């Protein structure tokens with residue numbers, strides 16, 4: 001089993017090997033210390049529905065974590081029940097709807113969402129029974145205040161909420177965020193701040209104080225729960241006091257709770273539950289608890305500052321090679337930057353896919369591709385990366401830009417360039433070679449890569465074709481039956 005797991009790990013370009021600069025995803029290098037308690041039977045072997053008297057330790061950990069998250073965000077109450085950021089959005093929007101209903105505002109069902117938003121925002125709004133109206137962004141990637149005001153006026157007393165992301169998915173601190181919140185409140189709406197980018201805020205600013213009513217956080221981004229390859233996650237929903245009675249309730253509760261007590265253990269709530277157990281993915285909460293305790297308040301603030309500094313360092317070092325699409329005050333970005341490749345693609349045919357695949361030859365996981373803007377790469381280094389690793393990444397990107405220049409000058413066609421043939425596998429070290437570039441460049445484009453130790457297990461596949469043509473690779477059931485009993 002150990003050797004099998006090792007073999008799988010060897011195929012993986014994971015955080016224990018290199019940075020994963022996936023913008024919007026906050027891929028931190030988690031401390032092993034944070035992970036160990038998850039394996040302790042005292043945490044691992046508790047049933048989600050165990051009687052409360054058996055889980056005093058868990059309840060203490062949950063209580064302390066909830067308090068820490070309230071302190072960090074400036075909100076009054078938090079529920080750890082949602083199992084993902086998107087589920088936190090859903091729970092937050094249910095709270096907003098229930099709040100409006102409780103005041104007799106049954107018609108408040110319209111949710112304004114800027115065009116820059118993460119796709120989950122609109123999906124959650126629709127699931128919560130709301131109608132989505134899109135607000136446009138200006139050329140700097142900020143919410144267009146004039147359009148917001150006019151949409152608020154048009155929607156009138158049907159306005160339920162605005163969902164915005166701060167800092168935005170464009171990687172900038174939206175300077176007008178306070179004003180944006182005011183406009184929505186003046187029209188009777190609630191402000192939902194998508195808190196998935198909290199890694200740019202912790203210790204510096206609190207959404208609960210700058211005008212938001214509710215946010216979800218992603219413990220599997222900002223608070224260190226590893227999330228490569230999927231779940232489990234925790235997407236707590238945090239609210240100001242007036243929304244606290246509408247937090248998710250206990251799915252096992254039989255008694256409706258008193259008003260204001262929805263988040264109490266064993267209580268039902270006006271909006272019901274969003275997950276099958278009261279505390280969702282409680283088994284991984286020790287990771288975030290440990291992270292917060294190890295860092296302390298000052299450490300958390302320093303991590304935020306470092307994350308922002310790192311993103312700005314990458315943006316500046318690459319500026320002459322890959323321009324950053326959006327920036328705010330003094331051309332600074334938040335904790336991530338969008339590198340614009342559209343001009344390069346137009347003039348050379350080299351695409352974001354080519355650059356992403358070529359980065360694997362340089363030993364790096366790809367950044368986020370074509371989100372939130374098509375034809376761009378979004379880089380989020382996080383605070384985990386040292387200057388040496390940031391430079392290694394920038395050196396790779398600059399070397400790739402020099403390769404693109406050789407396509408530009410006509411030396412190679414895009415189709416027969418190391419970019420299009422990337423990634424190169426161990427198979428490329430042997431056999432015939434008829435490419436217009438040499439093997440040395442293909443496999444070891446920079447000198448330090450001679451000891452790279454990682455080769456992608458397969459070369460480029462046609463991902464879209466694969467998605468559209470599913471092939472089952474399992475043996476038929478009969479084959480197993482014959483082998484066992486035949």
Ligand SMILES: *Cc1c(COP(=O)(O)O)cnc(C)c1O
Pocket residue numbers: 024025084085086087118120121165169194196197218233235
């Ligand atoms: C990641 C993310 C989400 C969704 O979180 P999940 O846990 O993947 O459901 C929502 N909004 C933004 C801005 C995000 O980056």
